[in-house]
Amino acid sequence: EAQVTQNPRYLITVTGKKLTVTCSQNMNHEYMSWYRQDPGLGLRQIYYSMNVEVTDKGDVPEGYKVSRKEKRNFPLILESPSPNQTSLYFCASRQKQNPLGETQYFGPGTRLLVL
């Protein structure tokens, strides 16, 4: 089954404790992206990756890091989480060859609470 998986689904942590949210897709998609969703603000793009070893900033990259060492995986790293990073996070992937007209496939979301 074609899917995007995220782990963990729920996470409670404390300020400053490094964490990683994993994202994996099995569709051989070149493009992957991370979003955060907050009430009243919709989804905002954090980082995206056009291919292995190619990443770029979205609209809200501060406080986050990403890496793309393999095509299928795109982890989101919070080196020193702060309470304002409490949010619902979504990973998505998309086929690059025909970017316009191709929808993104979204993971189920990771709900993060930073105390």
Next chain:
Amino acid sequence: SQELEQSPQSLIVQEGKNLTINCTSSKTLYGLYWYKQKYGEGLIFLMMLQKGGEEKSHEKITAKLDEKKQQSSLHITASQPSHAGIYLCGADIGATDSWGKFQFGAGTQVVVTP
């Protein structure tokens, strides 16, 4: 900065009535997508529009993109409880040679009452 303005922010509609959601951009949209989300869950792809004047329908949902490709609307006919949820428009920001950035509108919460 938020480049996609979505309205209304929320909508309460009686079952059987129609509703319309709008999504407006100050820039040309190269691909406009509509998604539906149940609160706290993942996004479900509804439709994608690319060409100016394009209109697509699926079951009771119709989406249109204006000729200038700066405004889209999502129309639901004879709403049902299954139509309740958050509707989001999203778009590729940038031309085909610099695509990658993607933005969403803030969403419209739809409540369908008996």
